[in-house]
Amino acid sequence: KQWYQRRVAITAGQEIRTNSVIMSLNSPVIDRLTSELHQSSLEMDDFTAGAVNCFVDSIYTGDVGTLQKQIFEDVNKMSHVFEVSWLTKRCLKFYKSDVLNFTNNSYQEVLFACEIASRAHYNLKQTRYVTCFVKNLMSRDISRKMFLQRYMANFAELSRRQIEMSLSVSGSESHEIMRILISHITSFLKNKDLDKNSLHLLQSFNTQKFRLENPSYFRDVASLLLEISEVSECDEVKEVVRKFVRPNSGTEASSSENVVDLVETTEECEDDDEDDSDDEDFPEVSTQTDVEPERGWIQAVYGNTYPLISDNTLQFITTDNEVQKYIGMWYNLVSEEGGRVGRWFGMRCENTTSSQWSYYIEGCTVCNYNVQFLNSVPRDKVKHWIINKTSTHLNIVCNKVTVLNFNFATDSDPDKTDGEHNWSREAESVYIEFNVKLLLIMQ
Numbered sequence: 001k002q003w004y005q006r007r008v009a010i011t012a013g014q015e016i017r018t019n020s021v022i023m024s025l026n027s028p029v030i031d032r033l034t035s036e037l038h039q040s041s042l043e044m045d046d047f048t049a050g051a052v053n054c055f056v057d058s059i060y061t062g063d064v065g066t067l068q069k070q071i072f073e074d075v076n077k078m079s080h081v082f083e084v085s086w087l088t089k090r091c092l093k094f095y096k097s098d099v100l101n102f103t104n105n106s107y108q109e110v111l112f113a114c115e116i117a118s119r120a121h122y123n124l125k126q127t128r129y130v131t132c133f134v135k136n137l138m139s140r141d142i143s144r145k146m147f148l149q150r151y152m153a154n155f156a157e158l159s160r161r162q163i164e165m166s167l168s169v170s171g172s173e174s175h176e177i178m179r180i181l182i183s184h185i186t187s188f189l190k191n192k193d194l195d196k197n198s199l200h201l202l203q204s205f206n207t208q209k210f211r212l213e214n215p216s217y218f219r220d221v222a223s224l225l226l227e228i229s230e231v232s233e234c235d236e237v238k239e240v241v242r243k244f245v246r247p248n249s250g251t252e253a254s255s256s257e258n259v260v261d262l263v264e265t266t267e268e269c270e271d272d273d274e275d276d277s278d279d280e281d282f283p284e285v286s287t288q289t290d291v292e293p294e295r296g297w298i299q300a301v302y303g304n305t306y307p308l309i310s311d312n313t314l315q316f317i318t319t320d321n322e323v324q325k326y327i328g329m330w331y332n333l334v335s336e337e338g339g340r341v342g343r344w345f346g347m348r349c350e351n352t353t354s355s356q357w358s359y360y361i362e363g364c365t366v367c368n369y370n371v372q373f374l375n376s377v378p379r380d381k382v383k384h385w386i387i388n389k390t391s392t393h394l395n396i397v398c399n400k401v402t403v404l405n406f407n408f409a410t411d412s413d414p415d416k417t418d419g420e421h422n423w424s425r426e427a428e429s430v431y432i433e434f435n436v437k438l439l440l441i442m443q
Contacts, residue, residue, distance in 0.1 A: 118165035215367035315442035364419035
């Protein structure tokens with residue numbers, strides 16, 4: 001390559017003369033600009049003078065000694081734009097060690113770090129900043145609920161990026177996001193319509209997860225949205241509400257690609273690449289249960305509908321005990337006249353040590369977890385579940401132990417009057433939702 005001095009011009013009127021070879025060795029982008037396009041100068045008007053000085057100094061020294069919080073975002077953006085890979089990693093380390101090192105956990109400190117993570121994800125597609133931010137909140141016992149209440153206080157003025165960041169931060173507190181939305185709809189919009197921010201949140205919201213974890217509240221929200229939809233003259237409002245409330249629209253109710261599911265926070269927010277090996281437990285299943293995985297067992301897919309095998313039986317295998325990880329089943333029930341109705345059955349691990357699992361049966365019990373519990377669930381890590389629905393009972397066997405034998409007529413809550421009528425129908429298929437690590441289902 002040719003050795004010559006290349007100019008870098010910045011908005012402050014300052015010129016930094018750099019060696020093209022040194023810059024090119026660190027940046028393949030600058031290498032292409034100088035060697036292929038023969039550019040001898042770069043305009044960096046989008047960045048502050050201090051950030052450009054820090055960027056150049058870092059490339060020359062191989063260190064980030066001049067990096068500060070005030071110029072961090074610009075330096076981080078330049079490291080990604082010009083593909084300086086070692087500097088992108090150093091920026092992430094600086095974010096974790098300095099930006100996330102709150103001195104007094106003040107809202108302004110948390111907000112500063114939140115906005116950096118949000119922009120890094122939204123503009124640079126760097127999800128690890130969001131992951132590290134949320135992990136930091138959790139490790140410091142900072143209430144996500146309290147933060148979101150302030151962050152989303154002026155809901156009508158939030159940007160799309162901020163709405164999606166709110167959803168990423170919420171995690172298991174997704175019901176708080178929904179409460180903020182409902183407050184906005186009732187207080188600000190007076191239940192008359194849905195504005196652009198309300199529509200965007202509903203489109204980006206993980207409806208399936210919310211419905212399974214908060215079934216009663218979901219029905220209240222759905223009822224309100226349907227009332228608004230009926231009087232609205234906007235086709236977009238009607239379509240968004242339809243997709244939100246439809247229980248079987250697994251392919252439609254997908255969250256935005258700019259929302260980071262907090263399941264991802266179980267991963268390390270380190271700089272090295274992650275190794276995905278979700279199927280490594282599969283070969284061990286046959287040694288820990290009485291079934292043979294190679295005959296009819298497949299890995300279940302979230303949001304898919306599966307036919308029942310003989311006698312309305314559903315069989316699946318879970319490979320670990322994970323606290324507050326759920327499996328939800330939407331039974332498609334058919335009457336003799338051909339009419340169809342759907343009802344949810346859900347179960348969730350509440351305590352891994354005692355292997356305590358809660359459940360609910362829509363139309364028969366309170367539709368919340370941690371209220372009704374299965375009996376004497378085996379503590380084995382690998383569990384073979386057999387769920388058999390008859391016209392009178394829902395029976396569950398786990399590793400040869402009967403953990404539930406629910407009689408729709410006699411075991412339903414006194415105020416549940418239609419449970420027996422609906423659950424007595426023949427089940428045509430089952431729609432599955434879950435967030436356990438690995439779920440095998442018999443087909």
